[in-house]
């Protein structure tokens with residue numbers, strides 16, 4: 001690990017004024033410390049943000065919730081308002097990591113955790129995400145866990161978060177603050193596809209801090225389900241995951257949200273597929289058609305073609321479970 005300076009500001013403005021390209025905010029440290037120990041990330045300055053007043057969950061005037069960036073994953077998943085109004089989010093968070101990690105991990109940090117691509121974590125190997133221009137050995141190497149949607153010639157990594165898949169489905173908004181002021185970013189626009197600059201996972205500037213995540217009022221309480229398919233039953237990242245949410249009128253679909261994890265550089269949504277389900281009856285036929293459409297542009301690598309069929313089946317199952325009230 002390289003030497004670094006350490007600061008612990010108590011105000012958001014102080015934290016932002018200390019930030020820059022060579023610094024990192026540190027919250028729970030459950031991802032950043034691993035990256036530093038493996039020499040993948042070598043910040044010169046750590047800005048410990050755990051003293052900032054960003055630990056509350058508040059109701060918004062519109063009927064949604066504002067979640068402070070430092071609320072732990074455990075506190076968020078078990079919060080009575082989240083359990084009652086956004087069970088999809090609770091379920092997704094509890095599908096991730098372990099109880100100990102969820103106690104440490106923060107809401108903001110979860111959004112910014114780095115990929116689990118083996119080559120990214122191996123500093124002896126090239127990696128365009130870690131060292132722009134050095135190459136992508138995953139394209140022709142071990143790529144069982146890699147992307148089938150939205151990948152580029154430069155990067156086939158996936159985003160590993162479970163929580164983010166639910167936040168994408170719920171149309172969350174990310175509130176950030178930097179030296180240029182505050183701004184709000186729609187969740188769908190927050191993470192990036194790799195294109196020719198995979199070193200950038202998201203739209204944040206170096207001095208921007210995530211302060212909160214806002215959930216709109218619609219929580220799909222009666223009909224939502226998070227399905228995570230992984231190599232073992234706990235403490236493993238998703239090979240494929242699905243956040244499915246339905247609003248039903250009898251057996252007619254009035255509104256639907258569908259987001260996939262484990263398949264792309266960001267949580268994957270396709271609004272055209274969601275539109276195509278609206279007005280249709282709840283049926284295996286509608287769900288199979290949606291699943292096929294969702295994967296129509298999938299491009300497998302040598303070792304991950306299984307993910308296409310797996311994702312299609314997972315979508316059908318998650319929608320079916322959501323339809324019968326699958327979050328309980």
Ligand SMILES: Cc1cc2nc3c(=O)[nH]c(=O)nc-3n(C[C@H](O)[C@H](O)[C@H](O)COP(=O)(O)OP(=O)(O)OC[C@H]3O[C@@H](n4cnc5c(N)ncnc54)[C@H](O)[C@@H]3O)c2cc1C
Pocket residue numbers: 024025026027028029030031032033049069070073095096097098101104105106107108109110111112113160161162163208209210211235236237238
């Ligand atoms: C063994 C293991 C298994 C795991 N399994 C899963 C899993 O199954 N599913 C899953 O979703 N996750 C999993 N995780 C990942 C875990 O959820 C993340 O490590 C965690 O959410 C990161 O939060 P943190 O607060 O610890 O972030 P940190 O490690 O403190 O920071 C991560 C990054 O976010 C930045 N950052 C943190 N907070 C802010 C902020 N407010 N504004 C701007 N930048 C910020 C930091 O600078 C850093 O770049 C696992 C982790 C481990 C170690």
